[in-house]
Amino acid sequence: MKFFIDTANVEEIRKANQLKILDGVTTNPTLIAKVKKPFMEVVKEILSEVPNKPVSLEVASTDAEGMIREGEKLAELGSNVVIKIPITEEGLKAVVHFERNGIKTNVTLVFSPAQALLAMKAGASFISPFVGRLDDISHTGMDLIKQIKQIKDNYGFKSEIIVASVRNPIHVIESAIAGADIATIPYSVIAQLIKHPLTDIGLERFLKDWESVPEKPF
Numbered sequence: 001m002k003f004f005i006d007t008a009n010v011e012e013i014r015k016a017n018q019l020k021i022l023d024g025v026t027t028n029p030t031l032i033a034k035v036k037k038p039f040m041e042v043v044k045e046i047l048s049e050v051p052n053k054p055v056s057l058e059v060a061s062t063d064a065e066g067m068i069r070e071g072e073k074l075a076e077l078g079s080n081v082v083i084k085i086p087i088t089e090e091g092l093k094a095v096v097h098f099e100r101n102g103i104k105t106n107v108t109l110v111f112s113p114a115q116a117l118l119a120m121k122a123g124a125s126f127i128s129p130f131v132g133r134l135d136d137i138s139h140t141g142m143d144l145i146k147q148i149k150q151i152k153d154n155y156g157f158k159s160e161i162i163v164a165s166v167r168n169p170i171h172v173i174e175s176a177i178a179g180a181d182i183a184t185i186p187y188s189v190i191a192q193l194i195k196h197p198l199t200d201i202g203l204e205r206f207l208k209d210w211e212s213v214p215e216k217p218f
Contacts, residue, residue: 001175001176001181001182002023002024002181003023003182003183004022004023004025004054004056004162005022005024005186006027006166007025007187008031008035008046009031009034010046016187016190017049022050023182024056024182025046025054025055025056026055026056026106026162026164027043027055027084028084029058043057044077047077052080054081054082054104055080057074057084059074059083059085062086063090064090064094067091068097071105083098083105084108085106085107085108086108086109087107087110087118087119092122095123095124100123105125106125107119107122107124107128110127110130110144111134113148120159123159125158125159126161126162126182127148127161128184129141131144131164131165132166133165135167142171142175148161162180162182162183163180164184169189169193172185172189172193
């Protein structure tokens with residue numbers, strides 16, 4: 001399974017990249033706003049940090065014409081730019097246009113198997129179902145991932161499933177078990193994946209015992 005990082009914070013991207021586990025980046029207007037810098041400045045910093053990995057940049061228009069205009073401008077920033085588009089009627093029109101013209105797309109705000117099916121039929125490069133937000137309203141978000149994976153396998157769709165709105169390590173592991181292609185993960189959750197209390201206890205014991213070893217070689 002591929003790991004994307006869900007952030008617009010270049011320092012977080014850099015730290016994840018140094019771990020050699022990073023396969024791409026996803027952003028959205030909320031994440032961009034948190035950085036409190038001009039949009040293009042933030043985007044160019046991100047693209048320079050991961051020049052050969054997909055970076056999803058979201059359009060702000062709600063009509064197909066506006067999405068296409070914005071998406072084409074964003075696509076000019078780099079060959080690794082992926083245009084992030086909401087799952088709406090207008091969004092699907094834009095997806096078809098971009099895919100026909102060789103521009104990759106990421107259909108976002110997916111909350112149902114029907115939405116995912118339409119996005120895959122439209123030819124989306126990626127689809128982003130939001131598991132955490134479904135959990136928030138007492139639905140089991142991971143059930144959606146399993147349903148989408150089954151539909152994808154049934155018909156051989158090429159769209160890659162990005163598990164989004166990841167809140168904890170359990171979401172990541174369940175995504176891997178379900179066979180999702182990608183999980184896009186906040187840096188805080190990446191750090192949680194590394195940590196385990198028994199690892200900390202074991203390391204502490206090893207270091208304490210090491211102190212009693214005579215004639216250490218280093």
